[in-house]
Amino acid sequence: MFSFIWWIIGFYWVSAGGQTLSQDSPQLYWLCIIFLGFDVFFVVFCVALACIIGIAVCCCLPCIIALLYAVADQEGASKEDIEQLSKFKFRKVENNEKQTGNIEGPAGGIMTECRADSPIEHVLAEEDAECCICLSSYDDGVELRELPCGHHFHCACVDKWLYINATCPLCKYNILKSSSLQEEV
Numbered sequence: 001m002f003s004f005i006w007w008i009i010g011f012y013w014v015s016a017g018g019q020t021l022s023q024d025s026p027q028l029y030w031l032c033i034i035f036l037g038f039d040v041f042f043v044v045f046c047v048a049l050a051c052i053i054g055i056a057v058c059c060c061l062p063c064i065i066a067l068l069y070a071v072a073d074q075e076g077a078s079k080e081d082i083e084q085l086s087k088f089k090f091r092k093v094e095n096n097e098k099q100t101g102n103i104e105g106p107a108g109g110i111m112t113e114c115r116a117d118s119p120i121e122h123v124l125a126e127e128d129a130e131c132c133i134c135l136s137s138y139d140d141g142v143e144l145r146e147l148p149c150g151h152h153f154h155c156a157c158v159d160k161w162l163y164i165n166a167t168c169p170l171c172k173y174n175i176l177k178s179s180s181l182q183e184e185v
Contacts, residue, residue: 007039077166077175082159085175087114088122088144088152090129108137111144111152124152133157133169149173 010032014021022029057064088111108129113119130137131154138144143155147168153161161169166176 006035010036010039075166075176076164077162081166081176082145082162085148086146087155088112088146089114090124090138090140090142090144092129092138092140093123109140111146114143122146128152131157133161147173147175 014029014032014036018029021032090109090111092109108124108126111122111124113121124138132151133153134157138154144152145155145158146152147158149168149171151168151170151173153169158169162175167174
């Protein structure tokens with residue numbers, strides 16, 4: 001603020017009475033010129049520094065985000081943890097199945113549990129018959145993985161996600177904490 005006020009007063013003083021001031025008091029005149037020069041240097045330095053800091057933040061933002069994730073103690077799941085989750089086969093529901101009355105409402109498909117003696121089946125609505133990670137519809141015969149929170153995804157999509165971050169991509173339910181609670185019980 002002082003620099004701005006000095007710039008206005010000093011510039012007016014030097015430009016309006018420069019000739020008289022330089023003859024009557026040359027030392028004061030040159031002191032004003034030097035202070036005005038410092039003002040210009042200070043403004044240029046501050047603007048340049050602000051630009052450099054802005055560019056550095058923009059260019060280094062991915063590095064900063066990566067460091068924050070590392071510090072945030074986000075851990076991924078191991079292969080064993082992921083393999084413990086339920087795996088399902090998806091089967092599209094045909095129009096004739098809907099018409100015969102086997103399935104009520106608008107269904108997109110049926111998930112049938114793999115690796116089970118008495119497999120559990122879940123009927124999926126049409127809007128739920130897609131992977132929320134890759135945003136593509138489930139194809140007939142594709143393998144799905146269901147998390148303990150009830151959300152389901154393509155096995156390949158959710159496995160990649162869980163290796164990095166052991167939480168559900170939709171509700172942030174931690175699959176590691178749920179499995180450790182089940183082991184204690």
